[in-house]
Amino acid sequence: MSSTVPLPAGTTLGKSFEYGIDINVGTLASKVWQPFRRISGFQPSPTPTTQDAQTYDDLGAQNTDVTGWSINHAFNAQVNRSVTTGLYLPEVEAVIARTGPDAKGELAVIEARWYHKPETGAPNANDAGQGFFTVATTRQNTGPNGEIEVLSVTLTGKGTYDKIVNPFAGWGVTTPVVSTVSASSPGTNPAGTGDQVTITGTNLTGTTSVTFDTLEASSFAVVSSTTIVAVLPSDTAGTVPVVVTTPAGTSPSVDYTRAA
Numbered sequence: 001m002s003s004t005v006p007l008p009a010g011t012t013l014g015k016s017f018e019y020g021i022d023i024n025v026g027t028l029a030s031k032v033w034q035p036f037r038r039i040s041g042f043q044p045s046p047t048p049t050t051q052d053a054q055t056y057d058d059l060g061a062q063n064t065d066v067t068g069w070s071i072n073h074a075f076n077a078q079v080n081r082s083v084t085t086g087l088y089l090p091e092v093e094a095v096i097a098r099t100g101p102d103a104k105g106e107l108a109v110i111e112a113r114w115y116h117k118p119e120t121g122a123p124n125a126n127d128a129g130q131g132f133f134t135v136a137t138t139r140q141n142t143g144p145n146g147e148i149e150v151l152s153v154t155l156t157g158k159g160t161y162d163k164i165v166n167p168f169a170g171w172g173v174t175t176p177v178v179s180t181v182s183a184s185s186p187g188t189n190p191a192g193t194g195d196q197v198t199i200t201g202t203n204l205t206g207t208t209s210v211t212f213d214t215l216e217a218s219s220f221a222v223v224s225s226t227t228i229v230a231v232l233p234s235d236t237a238g239t240v241p242v243v244v245t246t247p248a249g250t251s252p253s254v255d256y257t258r259a260a
Contacts, residue, residue, distance in 0.1 A: 018118045019044075020168060021073065022249070023091045024111035029214045030241050033113065033167070033175070033249040034091045038078035044114060045072045047157070070157035071131060073114065076140065079149040095153055098135040108134050112155060115166045123168045131161030167247055169206065175249035176203045181242050181256040184229060191232055192259030194218070199228040199244065206246045212258070213240035236260050 019042045026032030049068040054061075081088045088096070098108050115128035133155035141147035183189045184196035191197050199210070205225040210217040212233060220230035228244065237260040241253035 012121060015119060018116060019114065020117040021075065021112055021114040022167075023094050024113075025090050025094050026250070026253070028111070030211070030243050030253045031111070031250050032243075032252050034094070035175075035249070036075070036077060036091045037089060038080065039075045040077075042075040042114075043073065045074070046070075047072060068160055070159065071129065071161050072157055073112070073133070073153075073155040075153055077151050077153060079151050092151065095135045095137060095151075099137055109158060110135055110155070113164060113167065115164075115168050117168045123166045125166050126163070128164050128166040128168075129161050130164045132158045134158060167249065169247035173206075173246075173248040174203050176207070176244045176246050176251040177201045178242060178244055178251045178254040181254055190237075190257055190259045192237070193232055193234045195232050195259075196229055197232060197256065199230060199242065200226055201244065201251065202226060203246065203248065204228055204244060206248075207244055208247065209243075209245040211243045211245075212256070232258060 017040075021036045021039065021042065022033040023036055024031050025034045047070050048066045049070070050064040051067050052063070053065045054063040077092065079088055079092055087093060094110060097103065098110050109132050111130070111132050113128070113130040116124040118124075136154040136156070138152040138154075140150040140152050178199055178201040180200045181197055183191040184198045185191075188195050203225065204222060204227065207220070207222050207228060210220045210228060210230045213235065215233040215235055218231040218233050220228055222228050235258070237258060239255050239257045242256050243253045244251045
């Protein structure tokens with residue numbers, strides 16, 4: 001007879017590498033979620049804010065109330081760069097930009113989201129969050145032996161953070177890319193309020209949102225992994241950024257000049 005307490009059927013042991021963190025390299029209005037690649041040592045640290053609630057009724061014992069929560073993150077990232085431009089990957093450039101001498105006020109703040117990212121099976125729907133942070137970085141592996149360059153990143157939470165729907169859609173799913181936006185009807189060019197436009201690109205399956213200058217499309221239909229037909233929302237004429245969002249992330253924006 002085994003003395004081991006049995007686990008429920010269908011469970012598996014979690015692994016330390018089953019987490020991901022994305023950095024918003026776009027804007028607040030048009031978010032572009034860039035996964036932070038080649039990370040290790042990811043350590044989220046939820047931190048409570050407490051207030052003394054002690055009264056005589058506690059007979060000298062401590063009594064504190066939790067009045068809020070913030071969260072900090074620390075992780076390491078291997079530093080890859082372009083041999084053509086010399087620039088680091090976009091997510092590395094984004095965190096370094098928040099540590100320069102001109103990074104003051106909102107220029108020192110970055111938006112990030114983090115989530116359970118399992119090797120197999122479904123992701124934990126409750127283990128995902130999003131918030132704003134200030135940044136500190138430290139260069140690791142500084143010896144003379146030619147070790148891999150590693151950046152230690154610390155994100156310090158600003159205010160509270162939000163629980164979000166886990167955005168991880170699977171290891172084989174990649175973020176959407178929009179290539180072109182055009183009027184669906186050749187006789188309606190440019191398209192305006194209530195008209196249909198055809199959006200082409202890649203990885204468009206499962207689209208959950210289509211926006212035109214942050215305004216949600218009146219409706220849209222995913223025709224295939226490369227095509228969406230959307231109805232323009234009410235707005236004035238002009239050039240607007242078009243963004244597509246799927247469970248895997250948000251596309252870089254593509255401009256479309258619309259009619260009223």
